[in-house]
Amino acid sequence: MSKNSKDLSWMARITRWFGVTCEDTTPLISELMDHNLPLGKRLRLKFHLGMCGVCRIYEKQLEIIRALARKLGEDDAPTQKDAGLSEQVKARIKTALGDQN
Amino acid sequence: MAELLNSDLWVEQYGDMLYRYTLVRVKDPDDAEEIVQVTLLAALQAKDSFQGRSTEKSWLFGILKHKILDHFRDLKKHRTYELASEDGPDPLENAYLHNGQWANAPKNWDTDPHKAAENSQLVEALSMCLDKLSEKFRNIFVLKEIEGLASEEICKEMEIQPTNLWVILHRARNQLRKCLETSHWNTRK
Ligand SMILES: [Zn+2]
Numbered sequence: 001m002s003k004n005s006k007d008l009s010w011m012a013r014i015t016r017w018f019g020v021t022c023e024d025t026t027p028l029i030s031e032l033m034d035h036n037l038p039l040g041k042r043l044r045l046k047f048h049l050g051m052c053g054v055c056r057i058y059e060k061q062l063e064i065i066r067a068l069a070r071k072l073g074e075d076d077a078p079t080q081k082d083a084g085l086s087e088q089v090k091a092r093i094k095t096a097l098g099d100q101n
Numbered sequence: 102m103a104e105l106l107n108s109d110l111w112v113e114q115y116g117d118m119l120y121r122y123t124l125v126r127v128k129d130p131d132d133a134e135e136i137v138q139v140t141l142l143a144a145l146q147a148k149d150s151f152q153g154r155s156t157e158k159s160w161l162f163g164i165l166k167h168k169i170l171d172h173f174r175d176l177k178k179h180r181t182y183e184l185a186s187e188d189g190p191d192p193l194e195n196a197y198l199h200n201g202q203w204a205n206a207p208k209n210w211d212t213d214p215h216k217a218a219e220n221s222q223l224v225e226a227l228s229m230c231l232d233k234l235s236e237k238f239r240n241i242f243v244l245k246e247i248e249g250l251a252s253e254e255i256c257k258e259m260e261i262q263p264t265n266l267w268v269i270l271h272r273a274r275n276q277l278r279k280c281l282e283t284s285h286w287n288t289r290k
Contacts, residue, residue, distance in 0.1 A: 021201025026193060030271040034245070034252050035263075058207045060214075065277050066246055067214035068227040072125055073247035075118070075162065077224060083124055084117035085134065093116070093138045097108040100145050 020048045022055050029059045033066065108145050115158060116141075119165055126169050126243050128232055136172055140165045169248075173240060174258060180237070182261040184268065188235045192275040207278070210286060223285060230280035238273040245270060 025048045028041055037045065049056055071077060085093070119140060123133040144151075144164050151160050198204045210217075217223050231239060241259070244250045250258075256266055 021197070022203050023197040023201040027271055030274055031267055034267060034270060054203050054206045057209050061207055061210060061278055062274055063214045064210060064212065064217045065227065065274055065281070067218040068224050069231075069242070069246035070249075071218040071224050072228055072231075073249075075122060077121075077125060077228075083121050085112075085120050085137065089134050090112050090116055093112050093141060094109050096138055097112070097141055097145055100142055 020044050022048075022052060025049070025052070025055050026058055029055065030062060033062060108141065111141055111144070111161070115161055118158075119161065122162065122165065123169060125228065126247060127172060128236070128239060132172065136165070136168050140168045143168065166248075170258075173244065176240065177259055182237055182241070182259050182265065182269070184265065185237075188238055188269075188272070189276065191272050192279045208282060208286060223281075226281055226285040227277065230277050230284065233280055234273055234276060238269060238276065241266065241269045242273040242277075 025045060028037065028045045029049075031037060032042070032045060036042075049059065116137060119137045120133055123136050124130065127133050127136060140161065144161055147164070151157070155163070196203060196205055212220070212223075231242070234242065241255065244255050244259075245252070252263065252266060255261070256263055259266075261269075
């Protein structure tokens with residue numbers, strides 16, 4: 001077996017990459033967002049994305065989710081604008097800080 | 102006496118801000134209140150070390166970030182980050198045809214990351230969807246995408262295998278995708 005696979009020309013290997021499906025690709029898209037992929041996987045991913053518009057949409061969706069999450073994490077995110085400490089809790093914290101002093 | 106006044110001011114001036122910031126990361130309001138209190142107490146103790154190199158606000162947020170991480174470390178003591186049935190199935194489980202192509206193709210959301218981030222309705226939709234994740238998925242996603250920790254750091258802090266981390270992140274993203282698609286894009290025309 002090792003002899004056979006060694007005999008595969010690089011053309012044959014590239015042809016194999018043609019066979020990479022959407023199902024194989026989606027986890028790689030997510031994985032590449034978290035860490036670098038080995039060259040082989042990265043090339044297969046690029047290759048598939050080059051021909052598959054649907055997976056490109058999926059990739060963009062994940063990028064949008066990442067952008068939304070970063071925005072949500074900012075100091076004054078446009079969410080929970082009304083959320084705040086109740087007067088009761090504020091008083092409790094002030095007391096705790098006062099005891100500390 | 103002057104110090105007392107100062108820390109009272111912190112509560113008034115920064116309390117809500119710190120609380121909101123915490124609530125994004127830590128879902129439970131009681132936990133979030135506690136973290137704000139612990140933060141301000143720590144700030145009071147470290148007051149002398151504040152030398153005006155940064156603004157008072159960013160100094161407090163710096164302490165808060167540490168306390169939030171401490172909170173996640175504490176949680177780890179009580180729970181495992183292995184996958185469990187409560188985390189729900191992978192939303193992509195039945196998303197493909199037998200030949201590996203999409204059965205239900207992802208919809209074009211008709212926006213880009215930059216534009217989306219400026220859309221406060223969308224940011225709020227994500228916040229809502231985030232609260233629907235299991236606690237484990239939410240925590241890991243928050244550490245990675247909101248706190249911006251490196252994968253290695255999360256694995257070390259949460260004592261999980263890199264493959265496990267990656268599976269959790271992948272599933273969390275897919276659950277968020279699905280939730281956003283139904284809550285936001287489905288309701289428009
Ligand atoms: Zn595809």
